[in-house]
Amino acid sequence: MMRLAMPVKAMVQRFAFLMLVALGTGLLIIGRADIALTERIRTTVADALAPVLSALAEPLAAGRALAGRAHELFRLHEENARLREENARLLKWQEMARRLEQDNARLRQLLHVTVDPLTSFVTARVVGDTGGSYVRTMLVNAGLRDGVQKGQVAMGEAGVVGRVAEVGQRSARVLLLTDLNSRVPVMLEGSRLRGILSGDNSERPRVEFLPGNSQVSPGDRVLTSGHGGVFPPGLPVGFVASITDGIVRVQPFADYHRLDVVSVVRYDLPRPVAEGEAPALPGRR
Amino acid sequence: MPGLLRRLRGFGRRLAPSLFGIALILLALLPFGLPQFSSVMPLLSVIAVYYWGVYRPDLLPAWAAFALGLVEDALSGGPLGLMALVLALVQGVCVSQRRFLAGAGFVVGWSGFALVAGGAALFIWSVSSLYYLHLFDPRQALAQWALTVFAYPLLAWTFLLAERRMLQPG
Numbered sequence: 001m002m003r004l005a006m007p008v009k010a011m012v013q014r015f016a017f018l019m020l021v022a023l024g025t026g027l028l029i030i031g032r033a034d035i036a037l038t039e040r041i042r043t044t045v046a047d048a049l050a051p052v053l054s055a056l057a058e059p060l061a062a063g064r065a066l067a068g069r070a071h072e073l074f075r076l077h078e079e080n081a082r083l084r085e086e087n088a089r090l091l092k093w094q095e096m097a098r099r100l101e102q103d104n105a106r107l108r109q110l111l112h113v114t115v116d117p118l119t120s121f122v123t124a125r126v127v128g129d130t131g132g133s134y135v136r137t138m139l140v141n142a143g144l145r146d147g148v149q150k151g152q153v154a155m156g157e158a159g160v161v162g163r164v165a166e167v168g169q170r171s172a173r174v175l176l177l178t179d180l181n182s183r184v185p186v187m188l189e190g191s192r193l194r195g196i197l198s199g200d201n202s203e204r205p206r207v208e209f210l211p212g213n214s215q216v217s218p219g220d221r222v223l224t225s226g227h228g229g230v231f232p233p234g235l236p237v238g239f240v241a242s243i244t245d246g247i248v249r250v251q252p253f254a255d256y257h258r259l260d261v262v263s264v265v266r267y268d269l270p271r272p273v274a275e276g277e278a279p280a281l282p283g284r285r
Numbered sequence: 286m287p288g289l290l291r292r293l294r295g296f297g298r299r300l301a302p303s304l305f306g307i308a309l310i311l312l313a314l315l316p317f318g319l320p321q322f323s324s325v326m327p328l329l330s331v332i333a334v335y336y337w338g339v340y341r342p343d344l345l346p347a348w349a350a351f352a353l354g355l356v357e358d359a360l361s362g363g364p365l366g367l368m369a370l371v372l373a374l375v376q377g378v379c380v381s382q383r384r385f386l387a388g389a390g391f392v393v394g395w396s397g398f399a400l401v402a403g404g405a406a407l408f409i410w411s412v413s414s415l416y417y418l419h420l421f422d423p424r425q426a427l428a429q430w431a432l433t434v435f436a437y438p439l440l441a442w443t444f445l446l447a448e449r450r451m452l453q454p455g
Binding site: 133 | 310311312317319320323327358362369409419422425
């Protein structure tokens with residue numbers, strides 16, 4: 001009896017193993033075809049483990065902050081002097097911005113300009129990165145129930161980080177500007193030339209589809225152009241870092257390695273008002 | 286009651302390697318804030334599956350390795366099914382070679398791991414390149430492999446302690 005049972009058991013095990021390999025291969029093929037199923041599997045798992053990840057990420061961020069603070073303590077004096085100077089400079093800018101804001105509002109009123117739709121933020125903690133795979137994404141601990149939706153833009157302190165690519169109930173995946181599949185409509189600040197910022201997994205994504213013989217120089221600021229209606233226009237993205245053989249590369253303002261929190265920007269494009277849906281006026285029914 | 290307690294302990298024992306695996310997957314995903322580190326993060330889950338596959342395959346069968354890989358794929362954002370396939374294959378290789386590996390000393394075990402990890406890194410690199418139709422920098426695979434091999438002794442030692450403390454039968 002035993003002599004018979006052993007080979008049968010081994011055969012069953014071998015068969016089960018082959019089934020697993022086939023299942024893995026099948027999943028890869030299905031995922032390549034980009035079916036919603038794979039996304040649902042991902043977001044379900046991410047939702048389940050996001051609380052654990054955020055519980056682990058928090059002390060990590062605190063530790064990093066502590067190390068940063070110790071470093072700052074040593075340079076308190078010069079930092080103070082620098083900030084004082086910067087503060088004086090910024091106060092002048094603030095005065096100017098106020099004046100310009102009033103000016104702008106008055107001129108817009110005169111010209112009946114359509115105002116950009118209101119934007120609001122959802123702040124989320126970065127709880128995971130890619131763990132050694134060949135993608136450039138990060139996992140954040142806010143999802144549908146917090147108002148995050150697919151396609152929204154994630155901002156760091158300094159500039160655009162990426163776009164929300166997948167969203168679950170309480171977690172979302174942000175596709176970074178540097179990822180192979182990232183495409184963002186941008187413009188150069190000075191010349192208003194438009195192009196597409198496309199990632200190639202290197203640290204510096206490149207600008208494609210700029211008009212021929214356009215004048216670009218290193219240091220030019222790059223902003224979102226708002227084309228396609230996904231990103232609000234005018235968000236800071238980065239600056240032109242190098243131009244070699246006609247390839248323009250951009251250094252993103254966002255520092256991916258020090259990102260603890262991101263703001264996901266809600267941006268609702270103005271849509272035509274449907275009949276019978278009059279815009280609500282304040283103080284009236 | 287001692288019967289129930291014993292059964293609970295047995296259950297915990299059987300679950301321990303999988304829990305180790307999940308903990309390592311989460312550890313690998315944490316944002317450490319070091320430049321470029323996340324792209325060469327050691328393949329910690331491969332270490333776990335190799336160790337248990339060689340020394341205690343009864344505690345982490347192929348389907349459990351597959352499930353661990355699926356969790357890793359879902360969380361890392363990589364191709365779904367890739368790590369599942371890799372971990373199942375690693376488990377299969379370990380079980381088939383365990384008669385040779387389990388009896389030998391640490392250096393042989395480590396060398397065997399270097400081979401397996403090299404195969405895994407190469408497999409991940411080539412499937413990712415095919416999947417995204419983009420030739421990724423092979424240096425990333427190489428760096429990842431080197432870091433994985435260096436991370437092995439520390440983790441293997443941890444597993445060994447855990448095995449001695451709580452997983453010995455009886």
